[in-house]
Each structure stands twice: as C-alpha cells, then as structure tokens.
Amino acid sequence: MTWQLSAILAGHKGDVKAVIAPTDNLIASVSRDKSLITWKRESNNKYTQDKTFNGHTNYVNSVAFIGASEANPHGLIVTGGSDRLINVWDPEDSSSPVYALVGHTDNVCSLFADTDGHIVSGSWDKTAKIWRNWQCVYTLEGHTQAIWGVLELEHEVIVTASADKTIAMWKDGKKIKTITGHEDCVRSLALLPGIGFVSCGNDGAVIVWSNNGDPVQALDGHTSFVYSLATLPTGEIFSSGEDRTVRVWEHGKCTQTIIHPCVSVWCVTALPNGDIVSGGSDGFVRVFTRTAERVADADTLKAYDEENAATAIPSNQVGDIKKDDLPGPEVLGQPGKKDQEVKMVRVGNTVEAHMWSNAEQEWSKIGEVVDAVGQNRKQLYGGIEYDHVFDIDVGEGVPALKLPFNVTENPYTAAQEFLTRHDLPQVYLDQVADFITKNARAVSQGAAAATGDPLTGGSRYTPSQNTSSGLGSYNPWGNDTPKAQPVTKRLIPQLLNVPFKDANLPAIQKKLLQLNTELAPTGVALDSAELVQLDSLFKFLGAPPKQPVAQPQYLTLLLKIFNTWPETSRFPALDLLRLLALYSMDPIESPDLLKTLLTASRTHEASLMLVARLVVNFCETEEGREVAINEISTILEFMEDDAVWQSTNKNLKLAVATVYMSYSTLLLKRHDDDALAIQYVGVITKILEKERDQQVQYRLLIALGNLIFAHESAKESAAIFEVRRVIQAAVLSRPTSEKITTAPVANEVVNLL
Numbered sequence: 001m002t003w004q005l006s007a008i009l010a011g012h013k014g015d016v017k018a019v020i021a022p023t024d025n026l027i028a029s030v031s032r033d034k035s036l037i038t039w040k041r042e043s044n045n046k047y048t049q050d051k052t053f054n055g056h057t058n059y060v061n062s063v064a065f066i067g068a069s070e071a072n073p074h075g076l077i078v079t080g081g082s083d084r085l086i087n088v089w090d091p092e093d094s095s096s097p098v099y100a101l102v103g104h105t106d107n108v109c110s111l112f113a114d115t116d117g118h119i120v121s122g123s124w125d126k127t128a129k130i131w132r133n134w135q136c137v138y139t140l141e142g143h144t145q146a147i148w149g150v151l152e153l154e155h156e157v158i159v160t161a162s163a164d165k166t167i168a169m170w171k172d173g174k175k176i177k178t179i180t181g182h183e184d185c186v187r188s189l190a191l192l193p194g195i196g197f198v199s200c201g202n203d204g205a206v207i208v209w210s211n212n213g214d215p216v217q218a219l220d221g222h223t224s225f226v227y228s229l230a231t232l233p234t235g236e237i238f239s240s241g242e243d244r245t246v247r248v249w250e251h252g253k254c255t256q257t258i259i260h261p262c263v264s265v266w267c268v269t270a271l272p273n274g275d276i277v278s279g280g281s282d283g284f285v286r287v288f289t290r291t292a293e294r295v296a297d298a299d300t301l302k303a304y305d306e307e308n309a310a311t312a313i314p315s316n317q318v319g320d321i322k323k324d325d326l327p328g329p330e331v332l333g334q335p336g337k338k339d340q341e342v343k344m345v346r347v348g349n350t351v352e353a354h355m356w357s358n359a360e361q362e363w364s365k366i367g368e369v370v371d372a373v374g375q376n377r378k379q380l381y382g383g384i385e386y387d388h389v390f391d392i393d394v395g396e397g398v399p400a401l402k403l404p405f406n407v408t409e410n411p412y413t414a415a416q417e418f419l420t421r422h423d424l425p426q427v428y429l430d431q432v433a434d435f436i437t438k439n440a441r442a443v444s445q446g447a448a449a450a451t452g453d454p455l456t457g458g459s460r461y462t463p464s465q466n467t468s469s470g471l472g473s474y475n476p477w478g479n480d481t482p483k484a485q486p487v488t489k490r491l492i493p494q495l496l497n498v499p500f501k502d503a504n505l506p507a508i509q510k511k512l513l514q515l516n517t518e519l520a521p522t523g524v525a526l527d528s529a530e531l532v533q534l535d536s537l538f539k540f541l542g543a544p545p546k547q548p549v550a551q552p553q554y555l556t557l558l559l560k561i562f563n564t565w566p567e568t569s570r571f572p573a574l575d576l577l578r579l580l581a582l583y584s585m586d587p588i589e590s591p592d593l594l595k596t597l598l599t600a601s602r603t604h605e606a607s608l609m610l611v612a613r614l615v616v617n618f619c620e621t622e623e624g625r626e627v628a629i630n631e632i633s634t635i636l637e638f639m640e641d642d643a644v645w646q647s648t649n650k651n652l653k654l655a656v657a658t659v660y661m662s663y664s665t666l667l668l669k670r671h672d673d674d675a676l677a678i679q680y681v682g683v684i685t686k687i688l689e690k691e692r693d694q695q696v697q698y699r700l701l702i703a704l705g706n707l708i709f710a711h712e713s714a715k716e717s718a719a720i721f722e723v724r725r726v727i728q729a730a731v732l733s734r735p736t737s738e739k740i741t742t743a744p745v746a747n748e749v750v751n752l753l
Contacts, residue, residue: 001290002357003248003256005304006275008296009039009285011049014059015264016279018228020077021271022065026091028077029285030060036079038091039285044294047287051094058082062121064113072098078119080108084501086121088134099134099543105502110150110161110188120158122147128160130173135542136506138173149189151197153211161186161199169213179213190229190237198237200226206239206249221247221254228267230276238276240265246278246288258288259355259366261307309365326351332363342366392418392432403432411436491745492705492752497662499620500613500655503579509538512572515565524564526557533557537576544583548621554580562597567604574601574610581617581624594618594631598638605649612639612655619662629666632676635659640683650693657699660684664706674713681707681714685721688730694741697731701742705749715753724753 014032021027025041036053062080066072066088076098077089086101086108106124113119119131128140128147140160149161158170167179167186184202192198196210204226206219224242231237237249246268248256262282269277275289289295296304326346336343336356343354343363354363390403403418405411415432512534519525526534537554558580561573574597594615601607615635618624628635638644639656647653663680667673684704691697704723707714718724731739731746739746 001292003258003276003288003290005296005301006045006287006289006294007047008300008304009047009049009287010283011037011039011052012283012285014283015266015281016283016285017059017061018063018267019269019277019279019285020063020065021269021275021277022067022075024271024273024275027271027277027285027287028063028065028091029279030063030079030081031279031283032059032061033283034058034060034081036060036063036077036089038077045287045289045296051091053077053079053087053089053094055079055087055089055097055100056081056083056085059107061107061109062111064111064119066113066117066119067115069117076113076117078111078113080104080111080121080123082107084108084123086111086119086131101131101134101136102501102542102544103129103136103139103503103505106146109146109148112150112152114152118152120150120152122150122160126162128158128170130158135539136504138170139504139506140168140170140173140175142168142175145185148185148187149199151189151191153191153197159189159197161189161201165201167199167209167213177213179209181207181215187225187227188229190231192231192235192237193233194235198229198231200229200239200241202226204241206237206247208237217252219249219252219254221249221257227264228269230268230270232270232274234274238268238270240268240278246276257355259308260286261304305364335361336363390436392435403436405436492702492748493668493709494661494702494706495665495668497616497619497665498658499582499617500578500658501582501617503541503575505538505542508572508575509534512561515569515572519565519569526561530557530560537580541576541579541583548583548623551580559593562600567600567607571604571606571610574607574614578610578614578617581614582620594627595634598635602638602641605647605652608638608644609649609652609655612652612659616655616658616662619666625666628663629670632663636663636680636683640687645687645691650696653691653693653696654699657696657703660703661699661706664703668706668710674711677707677711677714678717681717681723682721685718685723685726689726692730692734692738694738697742698745701727701731701745701749705745705752708749708752718753724750 009027009029012029012031012033012035016029016031019027019029027039027047028036029039030036034054034056038050039047040050042048056079059082060079061082064078066076066078068075072090074091077091078086079089080086084104084106086104087097088099088101089097101119104121104123104125104127108121108123110122111119120128121131122128124146126141126143126145126147128150129136130138130140140158143160143162143164143166145163147160147162151159153159153169156171160168160170162168163185165180165182165184165186167189168175169177169179182199182201182203182205186199186201188200190198192208195208195216196212198206198208200206202225204222204224206222206226206229208216208219210216219237219239222239222241222243222245226239226241228240229237235250238246239249240246242264244260244263244265246258246260246265247254248258260278260280262280262284264281265278266281267279271277273291275287275291275294278286278288280286295301326344329345329347331343331345332354338356341356343356345352345354353366355366356363388405390405392401392403401418401422403414405414411433414436418432516525516531533553534557537557540551540554558573558577562570565573594611597611597614598608601611615628618628639659644652644656660680667677667680681704684700688697688700691700708718727746727750731742
C-alpha cells in the first residue's frame with residue numbers, strides 16, 4: 001500500500017521547523033511562532049492539540065526527546081531556538097522549562113538526545129556541544145560554518161553536518177575524521193540501522209554512509225534543497241525538502257513522492273508504528289500512513305488532493321519548458337511509463353503538472369507551473385531573462401547594484417546570492433529580502449503561502465495582495481525596474497540592552513582549577529569547601545533561573561579570588577562575575593563593587609575588558625541598572641581613558657563601546673540628565689574622530705543617536721561638538737567596504753541633527 005494522508009494537525013502560526021514522535025500516541029512540533037506544541041492521538045486518524053509550551057523568545061528550530069526514567073517518568077522534550085537557548089521540558093508541564101542550557105552564541109538549529117539523557121546540540125556559532133547532567137562537557141570546534149545536523153552514531157562517537165560542506169566524526173571531544181562528498185551545505189543526519197547513517201543537503205543529494213564514514217550509496221531525486229531525514233528499522237529512508245515533497249527510498253530507489261501544498265517541507269520523522277510525520281512552511285503538521293485503518297476519511301483526502309492541485313509549481317523544479325511545445329490534456333489518456341512520472345500539459349493558457357500513480361493507475365494533477373520560459377520575462381541580466389532586475393542603492397555616491405529576481409524564487413535565496421556576489425555583510429539579508437518581497441509580483445502558493453531562506457533558516461515572508469511599496473507610480477505587478485533603497489528598520493532609538501551572555505563554562509572551570517593548583521604553594525588557593533562552592537556556582541550558571549535571585553555566597557567567593565590572587569590570574573573570576581550579574585547578583589549588597597573592580601583592573605587590558613562587560617550586564621536587571629546609573633560618572637571616567645582607545649585590543653574597545661550603548665538606553669528614559677547627556681555626546685564624538693573599527697563605531701553611533709533622540713540639549717550640543725563633520729569624516733566619506741555596517745546608523749544620526 002502506498003503512503004496516504006492520515007491526519008492534518010493545525011495549531012502553529014508559523015513554519016513548523018522540527019517534529020518528533022516519541023510514541024505512537026504523542027507528536028511534538030516546534031515552530032517559528034516561538035512555541036512547542038504536543039499532540040495526542042484520539043483515534044486512528046485524529047490528533048488533538050494537548051499543550052503549548054512558550055519558553056523561547058525567538059524561533060524554535062530543533063527538538064529532541066529523552067526517554068522516561070525514574071526521575072522523569074514522562075520523559076523530557078528538548079528544544080533549541082534562535083534565542084541561543086536549549087530548554088528542557090516535562091511533557092506534562094508547560095508552565096516553565098525544567099532546565100535551560102546556556103552556552104551557544106547563535107541559533108541552536110539541531111539537537112540529538114540518547115536514552116541516557118545525553119544531549120548533542122549544533123549551532124550557527126560553528127560549534128556542537130555535548131551535554132551531560134545538564135552541563136556542557138565538550139564543545140566540538142573545527143567546522144568553519146554553521147552546524148546544521150548532529151547525531152550520536154555510537155557511544156561517545158558524534159557526527160556533525162555543516163554548511164562548510166563537510167561531515168565530521170568526533171570521539172571524546174576530538175575530531176577523528178572529516179568526510180567529504182556533498183557539494184553544498186549539509187543539512188541533516190539520521191541513523192540507518194545495520195549500515196551507518198544518512199546525510200542530505202542543499203545540493204539536493206541524499207547520501208548513505210557506513211559507520212566508518214565511507215560512502216555507500218547516493219540517492220538522487222530531489223530537485224531542490226533537502227532539509228530533513230528519517231528512517232525506519234526496515235531500512236526505508238524518508239527525506240523532505242524545498243521541492244514540496246517527502247520522498248520515500250527503499251533499496252536505493254525512490255518508491256514514492258508525497259507532494260505537499262507548501263513550498264518548504266522543513267522536517268520529517270517516523271512514528272514507532274511506521275507512520276511518518278512532516279512539518280511545513282504553511283504551519284501544518286501532517287501524518288501519513290500505509291495502514292488502511294489509519295488513512296484519513298474520503299472528504300479529507302479529496303480536499304488535500306485539491307489543495308495540492310491548486311498549488312503553483314516554480315518551473316525551476318521541473319526544468320525549463322516552453323508552453324507552445326506542450327501537448328494538450330488528451331495525452332493524459334495514455335498510462336505513465338513509470339510510477340511518479342511527471343507530465344506537463346497545456347490547458348488553455350495554463351501549464352499543469354500531473355503525476356502518474358502505478359497503484360491507482362491514473363494521473364493526478366499536482367499543481368500549475370508558473371514562470372515558464374517565454375511567459376512575460378522581459379528583464380535581462382547576465383544574458384538571462386528575469387521578471388525583475390532591481391537597482392539597489394548601497395550608499396551615496398556608489399553605483400547601484402543589480403539584483404535579478406524571478407517571482408517564483410525564494411526571496412531569501414535571491415537576497416543571499418546578491419550579498420555573496422557583492423561581498424556584502426549578512427546583516428543586510430532580512431533588509432534585502434523584505435525589499436524583494438514588497439516590490440516583486442507574488443505568486444500564490446496556497447492559502448498560507450510562505451517560503452524561507454534555505455541557506456540560513458532566516459525569517460520567512462508571507463506574500464500578500466497588498467504590495468504597495470511606497471515607490472510612487474511603480475506597478476508591483478508589472479516588469480518595471482524600480483530604483484529604491486531596500487525597506488529598512490529604524491536603528492534609533494535602540495531600547496534594549498545588549499548583554500554579554502556567552503561563555504564557555506567548562507573552559508573557565510578548567511582554567512580556574514589549573515590556576516588554583518598552581519597557587520597552592522602561595523597560601524591563597526581555594527580550600528576544599530570553597531572548591532565545592534565553586535562547583536556549585538558552575539552548576540548554577542549552567543542552568544540559571546528565569547528570574548535573577550540573590551546568591552551572595554558566590555559573590556563572596558569570586559571577590560576573594562579577585563582580591564587575593566595575582567592580577568594575571570584573576571580574570572576567570574571576573575568572567576564569572578560578569579555571568580553572575582545576569583542571573584543572581586544583588587548589586588545593592590556591594591554598592592562600590594564596580595568602582596573597586598575598575599580601579600584594580602586599570603592597568604590590565606583583559607581584566608578591564610571583563611569589567612566593562614560586567615557593567616553592561618548590570619544593565620540587565622532592575623537592581624543592576626540602579627547601581628550602574630549611580631556609578632555612571634565614575635564608570636565613564638574610566639571608559640574614556642586614552643589608554644583604552646589607544647589600545648590595539650579590539651575586544652576591549654568593543655566592550656567599552658557597548659558600555660556607552662548600554663548607558664544610552666538607560667538615559668533614553670531619564671530626560672532630566674541633560675548635563676550628563678551633553679558630556680556624553682562630547683566624549684563619544686571625540687572617540688569617533690579616531691576610531692575606525694566598524695563594530696566599535698556602530699555601537700558608539702547607536703549611543704550617540706539615542707542621546708540626540710531623547711535629549712534636546714544633546715542635539716544642541718552636537719552642533720558645538722561638530723558631530724555632523726565628525727561622522728562625515730569618520731564614516732560616510734570612507735570607502736564602501738569600510739562603512740557597510742555603519743553607514744545606515746550614521747545616516748540616521750545625521751538626519752536627527
């Protein structure tokens with residue numbers, strides 16, 4: 001029996017990025033709507049939404065399951081997201097995570113959990129982490145780009161898949177093999193019992209590997225990016241991708257193609273009973289079965305077939321075609337030559353795609369093909385015809401750059417290619433994609449159309465009929481070539497603090513213990529009781545509470561290290577103080593803490609950098625903000641020291657620039673501090689005259705813009721300090737490559753004057 005629809009699960013408000021099915025009666029899905037939803041089976045072909053878990057602050061992109069144990073009788077669900085957190089949930093309690101694992105510095109896009117409760121996570125920060133007892137025990141470093149897939153192949157052997165086109169094998173935290181074979185980003189991995197594992201990627205390939213990492217077989221069939229994989233004990237492989245399909249592979253051949261009415265089928269997984277589950281860009285979770293009693297009712301199947309038939313198919317998924325050369329619908333009277341054969345026919349002015357089913361002995365319409373060659377393409381770029389060729393202005397006095405685009409392309413793919421072609425930074429990805437979306441003719445992809453960036457997993461877009469672009473008489477449905485800057489988000493005022501949350505806790509702990517051993521002969525080393533307390537601190541920071549709570553014993557311990565250890569040995573304690581400020585410190589207990597630390601660190605750049613980061617983190621809590629404001633004059637006096645800005649230590653200057661930015665967010669709400677704001681404008685302007693690093697400049701410009709935005713006196717003083725002239729000389733007059741990051745915010749500051 002072929003796979004047929006069993007159930008459609010509706011509840012998410014954004015793309016479903018990952019799914020798991022721990023039991024025949026439980027499915028868990030995560031989405032770009034920031035939620036985890038659990039679904040429980042009511043009958044053979046019906047599931048109901050059970051619980052919604054809202055613990056992430058950004059897209060949730062990965063999910064795994066830890067089996068039941070005496071401590072956790074319901075098992076545990078693990079989720080990872082763009083907020084860089086890994087949350088661990090009790091499936092029966094959606095109120096808050098049982099644990100929150102902190103350590104990654106970018107989107108956590110892949111997770112794997114084994115039966116012992118060990119977790120492997122992969123991230124855009126180019127690392128994978130191994131977690132045991134909710135602590136990071138290994139950080140796997142070696143890939144040069146994002147890690148999209150992780151897998152525990154066997155005990156202590158980890159496999160990672162990366163956007164650098166390679167697969168790596170690791171043992172005991174060390175890389176033991178690099179595997180090549182994919183020609184593009186490797187997106188997912190799955191165990192294949194009895195053989196090894198399977199990988200897939202942006203090159204459209206699905207590759208089977210042995211346990212040793214040797215290639216066994218390549219499975220070809222997908223016509224676009226392949227995002228996800230699943231397997232059954234039978235050896236069957238399931239793959240899903242950007243070509244609207246889940247494909248079923250058996251003995252090296254594609255035995256069925258399951259069409260979906262959405263552009264991206266982000267994920268696929270298998271239930272223990274052999275059914276499969278998919279998640280798509282239209283926000284739906286779908287269950288498919290080949291067991292008769294679990295097939296959906298006739299009305300649901302008919303509606304699903306009609307939805308698929310009404311979906312538009314980009315021509316780049318079926319190859320270039322010419323409408324005038326196509327046969328009419330009469331050709332469908334002849335049977336197909338093989339199962340899954342796709343045939344295009346011309347029906348009036350429409351090109352339809354039909355697929356042959358050997359099982360049903362009939363052709364089924366699977367969509368209408370759009371964007372065929374010769375159909376309304378009028379713009380040429382590089383000798384190729386496009387629906388649109390936009391002119392994108394990247395700065396004053398710089399020639400516009402060409403951006404070619406076809407209406408059925410993924411806007412994020414086009415934007416990514418544009419940035420890569422012109423060596424522009426990733427910060428512009430959303431900006432350029434938004435511009436394309438608003439100014440190009442959208443093509444309906446079903447009731448809840450949406451596509452996303454297959455390279456980065458970036459934000460999705462939702463085409464709408466209201467395509468007004470604010471470009472005057474420009475007709476968004478035509479083939480004009482508008483000249484306009486991409487739609488931009490305001491950078492000023494910036495209301496939120498940008499804390500320094502990232503840390504490699506195992507590395508800090510290892511360094512502290514090493515230094516403590518070295519200091520044993522001096523009499524200042526920590527004793528056994530203090531070492532126990534130090535270990536408790538690391539556990540606390542590894543799974544911090546949602547709301548800060550006072551932990552004075554940890555503060556006392558770290559201050560002892562800072563005050564008694566040599567200057568060159570105390571920086572790990574400062575790093576821990578920086579983290580403690582986010583989660584537990586009650587600064588009111590030590591009102592002179594910042595001044596004391598700054599004074600003691602003045603001559604040591606690494607220590608001063610860490611204290612600057614600590615100041616920024618103080619601004620994350622209400623108590624910390626109070627202390628930071630009370631100490632602002634003292635702190636800014638240290639921060640404007642010439643020794644800081646003459647240093648070649650970029651990390652130090654970036655930390656201090658962030659201090660200025662943090663204080664500017666506080667002063668946005670304190671309109672009575674005009675004298676301080678004026679002083680502040682003068683100091684930042686003086687620094688900007690000489691500083692040329694774009695990241696440092698960006699944060700200083702945000703601080704300057706916040707002050708001018710909120711304080712009329714600061715705006716008036718800007719004329720005295722010649723802010724406009726300084727910004728022009730330091731930023732706007734620089735070559736394009738030296739102002740890519742800073743030009744937008746610099747122009748906003750100038751416009752405020």
